[in-house]
Amino acid sequence: MTEADFDYLCTFVRARSGLALTPEKRYLLESRLQPLARTRGFETLAALVRALQAGGNGELEQAVVEAMTTNETFFFRDKTPFETLRNDIMPRLLEARAGSRSLRIWCAAASTGQEPYSLAMMLDQMGERLAGWRVEILGTDISTQALERARAGLYSQFEVQRGLPIQLLVRYFTQVGDQWQIAPQLRERVIFRPFNLLHDFSPLGTFDVVFCRNVLLYFDMALKADILARLGRQIAPDGCLFLGAAETVIGLGDEVEMHPTLRGVYVPRRRGATRAA
Structure with a gap:
């Protein structure tokens, strides 16, 4: 993934979810979005980025946001x-x-x-x-x-x-x-x-x-x-x-x-x- 693609994804995710991705979180972004790219039929993460940049695919945009969401929770957490x-x-x-x-x-x-x-x-x-x-x-x-x-x-x-x-x-x-x-x-x-x-x-x-x-x-x-x-x-x-x-x-x-x-x-x-x- 190029720096330009990483910067675009950071901006995209921040604008839609508030999630702030710093450079050291690059591994997290790649590990979560590469499987999504494959299941959506994109050969590379770069191809997924191009699709996001083209716009008009709200379902894909939501899927990217959800892939980056952390859902760590449990019952009576911290009591x-x-x-x-x-x-x-x-x-x-x-x-x-x-x-x-x-x-x-x-x-x-x-x-x-x-x-x-x-x-x-x-x-x-x-x-x-x-x-x-x-x-x-x-x-x-x-x-x-x-x-x-x-x-x-x-x-x-x-x-x-x-x-x-x-x-x-x-x-x-x-x-x-x-x-x-x-x-x-x-x-x-x-x-x-x-x-x-x-x-x-x-x-x-x-x-x-x-x-x-x-x-x-x-x-x-x-x-x-x-x-x-x-x-x-x-x-x-x-x-x-x-x-x-x-x-x-x-x-x-x-x-x-x-x-x-x-x-x-x-x-x-x-x-x-x-x-x-």
């Missing part, structure tokens, strides 16, 4: 965010929303569904405390292939062994051949839809809780700041944002700030508040 939500955030939100009895949660990089289904299981276990409440869980992702798997709720033995306690496997899953399918009542609780984080968030509405974990890692600083600013505007004033353990908002604008006591939790900056010197 702490789910414990914090259950033990610290939910009691406060239930009190604050007692009048409307309504909550909205957004998983902004839902991948194949493990994160939103983990939330659905957690909420189901809250039992009577949520009786009569309307709780919407929205799971979005740029990858339509990942979302198809999420909607089906079918997982391999390896996938259900990653982070899922055995008691929850027994309670919420049914074995289907050599796979496990999550219970219909939990599949019905999660709405999956394709969404690109580069696009306008406002049509999605306001959320009480947003999980946007381990996705900002793949973006450059300017895009991280832009996404955080827009997330801050979509979260209710008393809502919260969960980022990944390796992610931070330091140096990335003023729309959100660290929760004063809860690690890994961020809240919209109070309107009119200024950053400390």
